[in-house]
Amino acid sequence: MRGLKFVVIMALSLFATTFVNANDYEEDFRGGRRIDLWNVDNMPNSRNMQLRDSVVNHRIWQIGMPRLYVYQPCSDNRTNTAVILIPGGGYAKQAYEAAGITMAQWLNSIGVTAFVLLHRLPTSPDLIEREKAPLQDAQRAVRYVRAHASEYGVEKIGVMGCSAGGHLAACVSTIVEDVSNVGDSIDGYSFRPDFSILISPVITMVDELTNKGSRNALLGEKPCNDMVERYSMEKQVTKDNPPMLFIHASDDRAVSPMNSVMMYSALIDKGVKQSSLHIFPFGKHAIAMRRQPGTTAMWPEIAEGWMKEIGCLSNEK
Numbered sequence: 001m002r003g004l005k006f007v008v009i010m011a012l013s014l015f016a017t018t019f020v021n022a023n024d025y026e027e028d029f030r031g032g033r034r035i036d037l038w039n040v041d042n043m044p045n046s047r048n049m050q051l052r053d054s055v056v057n058h059r060i061w062q063i064g065m066p067r068l069y070v071y072q073p074c075s076d077n078r079t080n081t082a083v084i085l086i087p088g089g090g091y092a093k094q095a096y097e098a099a100g101i102t103m104a105q106w107l108n109s110i111g112v113t114a115f116v117l118l119h120r121l122p123t124s125p126d127l128i129e130r131e132k133a134p135l136q137d138a139q140r141a142v143r144y145v146r147a148h149a150s151e152y153g154v155e156k157i158g159v160m161g162c163s164a165g166g167h168l169a170a171c172v173s174t175i176v177e178d179v180s181n182v183g184d185s186i187d188g189y190s191f192r193p194d195f196s197i198l199i200s201p202v203i204t205m206v207d208e209l210t211n212k213g214s215r216n217a218l219l220g221e222k223p224c225n226d227m228v229e230r231y232s233m234e235k236q237v238t239k240d241n242p243p244m245l246f247i248h249a250s251d252d253r254a255v256s257p258m259n260s261v262m263m264y265s266a267l268i269d270k271g272v273k274q275s276s277l278h279i280f281p282f283g284k285h286a287i288a289m290r291r292q293p294g295t296t297a298m299w300p301e302i303a304e305g306w307m308k309e310i311g312c313l314s315n316e317k
Contacts (some may be wrong), residue, residue, distance in 0.1 A: 028058065030101060032069030032116060037140045039067075042182045045133050049126040053159040058097035059089060063120050066137040068144065071104040071114045072152070079111035081313050082154040084141050084193070086117050088163030091134065091217035094118060097198075099162040102289045110304050111315065113152050117141050119168070122218050131218050131231065132179050138172040139180035139191035146189040156312040158195040158242075163255060163285065164214045166201025169193075170233040170263065173242050195312050197303055199287050200252055203259035204232045217302050222231075237266040243274035245306045247299045248282030274310045278302060 038044075043066070054062035068084070085107075087099035094100070096116060102112035119137035122130035138159070145157050161169030175198045181187045203216045205228045219227050229235055244267060246260035257279050264277040280287075283296040292299070307313035 020313040029069045034070040037066045059093045061093045068115045073108040073111050077111040079180045080155040082113040083158045084115045084166035086161035091164045112185045134168050136180045143189045143192045147186050156194045159193045160197040162199040166198040174233050174236045195242050199247045203263045234262040234266045237270050239270045241272045246277045248279045252285045254285035
């Protein structure tokens with residue numbers, strides 16, 4: 001019954017979606033410079049279908065071309081740090097305004113160069129292997145920024161994701177398999193970020209604690225045990241994981257805060273140092289830049305302080 005409900009919701013959402021060319025809403029990105037991640041002829045895991053972007057209410061439901069939008073801080077405030085933002089949306093859409101552009105503006109205000117990632121969604125009809133596409137685009141994004149680090153004046157590269165975007169940020173920080181290699185010069189750069197900030201993240205695919213909508217969109221309604229294991233990030237942590245900051249609310253009913261606890265515990269068990277866990281009493285599944293309750297409003301200050309504390313935010317060039 002739950003599976004049928006998911007299919008109906010997806011069908012209604014897509015029926016209501018307006019298909020647009022990217023240029024019709026590029027002004028939404030408020031001056032962010034567009035960077036396509038792939039050439040038309042080298043995008044992996046593609047059936048070579050010609051898809052257009054599908055956008056409704058600052059949420060993108062289908063991507064024609066995976067891409068980044070870059071936002072640079074003022075030169076006199078610039079640090080040596082870049083962060084790739086991965087908006088959430090249950091792997092069915094990406095909320096690029098609230099969990100992308102707005103956070104990019106905050107990062108710019110503390111001197112961080114920000115990139116908003118629009119990755120392929122596993123629901124896309126173009127894909128050969130649905131579950132691989134988001135990770136392929138995220139690995140490519142980290143590689144692209146690292147390959148162009150001197151152009152942007154950065155040395156440290158982090159990822160930051162909300163909800164399902166937090167899961168993808170955890171994946172690119174944890175999964176060691178290279179799924180984005182296409183044989184060009186960018187392949188020579190590491191796809192592993194230097195640090196990760198996860199906000200209300202989906203971490204596990206295990207029934208009891210996962211977000212079912214995210215899991216169904218990524219893996220299908222009846223994934224095999226091996227697939228559940230592979231995409232449960234708490235089970236894939238190694239000593240080489242980068243440090244992670246977790247921001248969650250104890251009253252989050254969409255994604256249990258135990259997701260963050262499990263991942264933090266796995267990092268500790270593997271000897272990964274400098275990670276930090278913050279579970280606030282309020283905030284639900286809506287932790288963002290605006291209108292946060294009580295102590296939850298402190299999370300941006302905590303994130304900035306943590307980046308400095310682990311040596312990933314400096315004005316020194």
